[in-house]
Amino acid sequence: MNFLEVNNLCAFYGKAQALHNVSVDVKAGEIIAIVGANGAGKSTLLDSIMGLTTVTGDIRMEGKSLVGLGSAAIVSGGVGYAPERFNLFPYMSVQDNLLVGAFTARSDIERNLATVHQLFPRLEERKNQETSTQSGGERQMVSLGRALMTSPRLLLVDEPTIGLAPKVCSEIAVALRKMRDDLGATIVITEQNANFAMTLAERLYVLESGVVKAQGTVDELRNDTRLTEAYFGH
Ligand SMILES: Nc1ncnc2c1ncn2[C@@H]1O[C@H](COP(=O)(O)OP(=O)(O)OP(=O)(O)O)[C@@H](O)[C@H]1O
Numbered sequence: 001m002n003f004l005e006v007n008n009l010c011a012f013y014g015k016a017q018a019l020h021n022v023s024v025d026v027k028a029g030e031i032i033a034i035v036g037a038n039g040a041g042k043s044t045l046l047d048s049i050m051g052l053t054t055v056t057g058d059i060r061m062e063g064k065s066l067v068g069l070g071s072a073a074i075v076s077g078g079v080g081y082a083p084e085r086f087n088l089f090p091y092m093s094v095q096d097n098l099l100v101g102a103f104t105a106r107s108d109i110e111r112n113l114a115t116v117h118q119l120f121p122r123l124e125e126r127k128n129q130e131t132s133t134q135s136g137g138e139r140q141m142v143s144l145g146r147a148l149m150t151s152p153r154l155l156l157v158d159e160p161t162i163g164l165a166p167k168v169c170s171e172i173a174v175a176l177r178k179m180r181d182d183l184g185a186t187i188v189i190t191e192q193n194a195n196f197a198m199t200l201a202e203r204l205y206v207l208e209s210g211v212v213k214a215q216g217t218v219d220e221l222r223n224d225t226r227l228t229e230a231y232f233g234h
C-alpha cells in the first residue's frame, strides 16, 4: 500500500471535466511533482484531494478513502495545503495568518510556530507585518508556514515558485526538503517550472489537458519529449 493512492480520478466543474482517469501513487516520505502547462489540471488535482471539487474515482491516504469527507476532516486527518494564489488574508499580520492555519491542531500551536520560525526566521522577525506589504517570496513562506500549522503528514503545495526569483526558489526548495527530512512529511508539489521540479522531486507526473501523459523518475524523464511537449506543444 502506498501512502497516497489516487485511482482513476475524474474531476468536474459542472458539466466540464477537468481530470480524466488520473492515477498517482506516492510513497511515504517521497517528494513528487505534478508538472504541466496552464490549464493542465494541476490545481484541480490538489483541490480534489482536499475535497473541494466533484469527483469520481478514489483517493486514499494510508488506505483510508478521503472522497466525500469535508475539507476540515481532511485537514484534521493530516493533509496540509498551500494553495496557489490569493490565499493569505492581506490585512492580517504574518502571525495571525499562521494562527489561522492552526484551527485543527490547537494543541500543537507552540511547537508548530517554533518549527515555522526555525524554517523561515524572517517570519518571526516580521511577525507583525501585514502580508499585503510582503514580497512574493515572503508571502510564499507564510503560505507554506500556514500549511505546516496544521501538523500535516501529507503536504500539498501548488506552484511554490510562481513569480519568484531563482534565489528565492532555492530557499523554498531547501525549506521543502527540510519539511520532508526533518518533519517526515510526504510532499506533492505542482510546477510549471520543470527545472525546479526536477531538482526537488524524486518522481514526476506530466499532466496535459487533465490526462497523465508520462510518469517516472527524474532520470527517466529528463530527456523525455513528453515533458517538453507538455509545455511547448507537439
Ligand atoms: N472553478 C472552476 N470552474 C470551471 N472550470 C474550472 C474551474 N477551475 C478550473 N477550471 C478549469 O479546469 C481546467 C484545469 O484548471 P486548473 O486550474 O486545474 O489548471 P492548472 O494546471 O492549475 O493551471 P495553472 O497553471 O494556470 O494554474 C481548466 O480548463 C480550467 O478552466
Ligand SMILES: [Mg+2]
Pocket (backbone or CB within 6 Å): 042, 043, 044, 084, 158
Ligand atoms: Mg493552477
